[in-house]
Amino acid sequence: MSRRPRADARRNHDRLLAEADAVFREQGTGASLEGIARRADVAVGTLYGHFPNRRALVGAVLRERNEALFDAGEALAGKAPEEALRQWVDLVVSHAATYRGLAELLADGIDDEASELHASCTRMADIGEQIVSRAIEAGTVRPDVTAADVFTLMNAGAWTREHASAEQAARLVSYTIDGLLVSDRSPQGAV
C-alpha cells in the first residue's frame, strides 16, 4: 500500500509507461527493455524497480485500454446474440493486435496464473462466456461451442492480423463464426 510515491519515482514511472507504449507499438512486445529505459532517460535498474518483468510492463501499459474493452464488452449484452458475438470477437481481435506479440502473451496468459496478464485474460474469457451461453440459449450458436473456443478464436484472429493482414484475419474470423452458428448441417440448439 504505498501511498505517496516520491515525485521522481512517479515521473520515472510515467515516462517508462509512455516510452514502453511507443516502443511496443513500433517493435512489438519483444522489444528491448534496455532500449525503453534509454528512451525514458532512466537506468535499466529503474525500469526493473517499477516493473519486475516484461509482462508486468505490458500489463501496465494496457491497463486503461483494458477497462474500455471490458466496458464495451458488457455493453453488448443488449444486442442480438449473433451481433454481440461478432462484435465482441472483433473488439478483442483489434485490442490484441495493438502490439505485435500481444496475442501470444494473452494466449499463454489464460493458463498461467503467475502471469500479470492472467486477470485480463480471465475477464475476456468471462465476457465471451456470457455472450456465448446467451447465444446458445437463443438457439443461435451450436450447443457444443465453449468459451475456450471463442477465446482461442480471438487470439488466433489477432495473430493472423500480425502475420497476414487485417482483411485476412477478418475473413478467417467471420468464417469461423459462421461455423459456430446453428445451421442445417449442425446439431440443433434446443435447450
Next chain:
Amino acid sequence: MSRRPRADARRNHDRLLAEADAVFREQGTGASLEGIARRADVAVGTLYGHFPNRRALVGAVLRERNEALFDAGEALAGKAPEEALRQWVDLVVSHAATYRGLAELLADGIDDEASELHASCTRMADIGEQIVSRAIEAGTVRPDVTAADVFTLMNAGAWTREHASAEQAARLVSYTIDGLLVSDRSPQGAV
C-alpha cells in the same frame, strides 16, 4: 554446383542438421544457434558456413518432411472434396506444429520471396488452392473462399496448437471448415 564435399564438411553438415532437429524440437525454432553448434561439436562459424541464417537451417531440417507432406497432399486428389480439404488442413497443421515457432515462419514466408521457406509455403498454398477450387466446383465450398483463406487457417491452427492444445486447435479448425462449406445461410456454389 559443389560436387564432392570434403568428408569433414559433410560430417559437420549432417551433425548440425541432426542437432538442430533435436534442439528445435525441444526449444522451438528460436533456439540458440550457438547452442546447436556446441551440441554438434562444431565452431559457430562452421554453422554459419553451412547455413547462412536461421531460416536456412530450419528449411534444411524440414526438407524430407516437406516432400512427404506434399506427396500426401497430392494423394488427396481422389478423395471427396470436403474430406480432402479437412485432411489437407489437418496434415499441414500437424506439420507446421513440428517445432514451436514454425507456424510464424511459414505465415511470414509466403509473402517474403527472400525467405528460404518461401518455396515450401508456395507449394503448400498451391496444393490447398487445387483442393479448394475442386471443392468449389463441386458445390461443397462457398465460391468466395480463397487459397489464402486456407493457408491462413492452417497457420492459425498450428499456432493454436503451440499456444493452447491440439484438441483446441482441432476444434477451431473444424468449426472454421464448417464455415467454409456451402449451407443454407451462405451463398450457393453454382458454377
Next chain:
DNA sequence: ACCTGAACACCGTTCAAGT
C-alpha cells in the same frame, strides 16, 4: 525510498588466421 550503472551470463554474426 529510490536511482544508478557496472557486472555477469548470454546471444547473433563476422572474419582474419589457420589447416
Next chain:
DNA sequence: ACCTGAACACCGTTCAAGT
C-alpha cells in the same frame, strides 16, 4: 575448401553503492 574462435555489438537481469 573448410574450420576455428576471438571480436564486436547487443541483450536480460541483478545488486552494491550512492543520494
